[in-house]
Amino acid sequence: MTSEVTEKKPRRRFLLTLGGVAIAWLGAAMYPVLRFLSPQPAPDPFGEDGRALVQKITAADVRKPGMGKNGAYGGRGLLVYRDQTGALRALSSKCTHAGCNVEFQGDKIFCHCHGGTYDLEGKNIAGPPPRPLTKLTVVEEDGQLFVLRPEGKASRES
Numbered sequence: 001m002t003s004e005v006t007e008k009k010p011r012r013r014f015l016l017t018l019g020g021v022a023i024a025w026l027g028a029a030m031y032p033v034l035r036f037l038s039p040q041p042a043p044d045p046f047g048e049d050g051r052a053l054v055q056k057i058t059a060a061d062v063r064k065p066g067m068g069k070n071g072a073y074g075g076r077g078l079l080v081y082r083d084q085t086g087a088l089r090a091l092s093s094k095c096t097h098a099g100c101n102v103e104f105q106g107d108k109i110f111c112h113c114h115g116g117t118y119d120l121e122g123k124n125i126a127g128p129p130p131r132p133l134t135k136l137t138v139v140e141e142d143g144q145l146f147v148l149r150p151e152g153k154a155s156r157e158s
């Protein structure tokens with residue numbers, strides 16, 4: 001009886017060690033996979049000077065009141081238009097309902113996904129969008145448009 005007990009101890013120790021090694025190996029193998037699959041923070045679209053270049057829209061595209069166009073900055077969608085006073089206006093083109101890209105249509109902003117409609121101030125006026133579009137500040141310099149970092153946003157949190 002005592003010899004049976006003493007023979008099982010090395011076997012048990014071996015199995016525990018093997019289990020520990022297997023768990024350590026599994027953890028080491030899964031860590032890079034889980035790290036790859038976990039969501040990464042969006043890169044900051046603004047440069048050191050707090051500006052991001054607007055792509056697909058030039059100052060010529062919005063030179064007259066009422067003209068507007070969809071474009072992008074730093075991988076994010078926006079629309080830029082010139083209002084009736086001649087001021088440049090910009091809004092995020094991400095619909096506040098389910099995130100589809102809204103479209104500038106001259107007298108309104110429309111979302112084709114579920115028929116959401118916004119006025120030119122970005123206010124949700126029809127359909128399912130629960131909130132207004134996010135306002136952005138855009139400036140023109142040498143024929144190019146730039147979005148300015150929102151006030152109070154640190155360089156990594158936008």
Ligand code: FES
Pocket residue numbers: 095096097098099100111112113114115116127128129
């Ligand atoms: S995503 Fe725009 S209305 Fe639904």
